[in-house]
Amino acid sequence: MKVGLAVGHSRLGDQGAYTTGSYILSEWDFNRDIVRRISSVLSVDYKIYDQYPAKSYVGGINYLARKLVEDNIDAVIELHFNSAGPSASGHEWLYWHTSKGGKKLASILSDEMSASFPDMKARGAKPRTRNQRGSYLLRKVRPVAVIAEPFFGSNEEEWDNINHNRGALVGVYARAIERFAGG
Ligand SMILES: [Zn+2]
Numbered sequence: 204m205k206v207g208l209a210v211g212h213s214r215l216g217d218q219g220a221y222t223t224g225s226y227i228l229s230e231w232d233f234n235r236d237i238v239r240r241i242s243s244v245l246s247v248d249y250k251i252y253d254q255y256p257a258k259s260y261v262g263g264i265n266y267l268a269r270k271l272v273e274d275n276i277d278a279v280i281e282l283h284f285n286s287a288g289p290s291a292s293g294h295e296w297l298y299w300h301t302s303k304g305g306k307k308l309a310s311i312l313s314d315e316m317s318a319s320f321p322d323m324k325a326r327g328a329k330p331r332t333r334n335q336r337g338s339y340l341l342r343k344v345r346p347v348a349v350i351a352e353p354f355f356g357s358n359e360e361e362w363d364n365i366n367h368n369r370g371a372l373v374g375v376y377a378r379a380i381e382r383f384a385g386g
Contacts, residue, residue, distance in 0.1 A: 204277050204278075204384040205248040205249065206249045206250075206280070206380050207252055207271055207278070207280070208241055208242060208249055208251045209238075209251075209252040209267060209279055210235050210238055210253040210281075211281050211283035212230050213231065213254055214257055214258075214263040215255075215256065215257075215258075217231070218231045219231055220357070221286075221356065222356035222366075223289070223359050228356075230283055230356070233284065234282035235253050236369070237369065238251050238282060240369070241376045241377050244373065244374075245377050245381070247380055247384045252270060255267055261339065264339055264340045264343050267281075276346045278304065278308055278346050278380075279348050279349075280380075281350050281351065282351050283351060284353060284356045285352045285355045286355060287357055288357065289357060291358060292361050293324030293326040294317075294325060294326060295326035295327060295328075295352045296309035296312045296313050296327070296328045297309065297329050297341065297349065297352065298331065298348065298349050299338070299341035299348065300332050305341065305347050305349055307347075308383050309329070311383055312328070312349060313328045315374075315376075316353060319371045319374060320368075320371070320375075323354070353375070
């Protein structure tokens with residue numbers, strides 16, 4: 204079992220959304236820190252993807268898809284955070300609607316997040332179909348794939364809580380990967 208830890212918005216010139224409040228970070232900056240921390244506690248073999256040398260969104264995903272095959276990755280998580288109005292909240296985990304493995308990994312991630320952050324709203328493991336956000340990555344890559352949206356960076360209180368509990372978020376990912384790898 205080998206997992207891919209992919210930092211969302213790893214295309215040059217793309218940082219993703221930004222957090223709000225007194226401490227502003229992009230999705231890419233935040234999640235690059237998180238994947239490094241995950242990798243330092245993981246007992247499962249892994250590879251980090253944090254640079255997609257491509258000009259377009261589709262080109263970036265096509266690059267990632269090729270690398271995942273070359274590297275014999277069994278499951279990949281692309282890390283993001285959500286952004287919407289200031290009161291939107293909660294965590295969600297996206298998978299391709301026909302992927303049993305994707306559903307399983309997304310459900311484990313959702314469960315671990317709910318256990319570690321019981322006061323947060325659980326939006327759940329969510330199937331994606333064509334033309335929905337994230338669907339191209341989920342459809343295109345060969346391994347089991349999940350897009351992680353563990354909080355809303357646009358919600359100041361939620362971001363503050365996550366930012367001060369990064370270790371707990373890292374633990375969520377690490378335990379979920381190890382549970383998934385263990386069958
Ligand atoms: Zn994103």
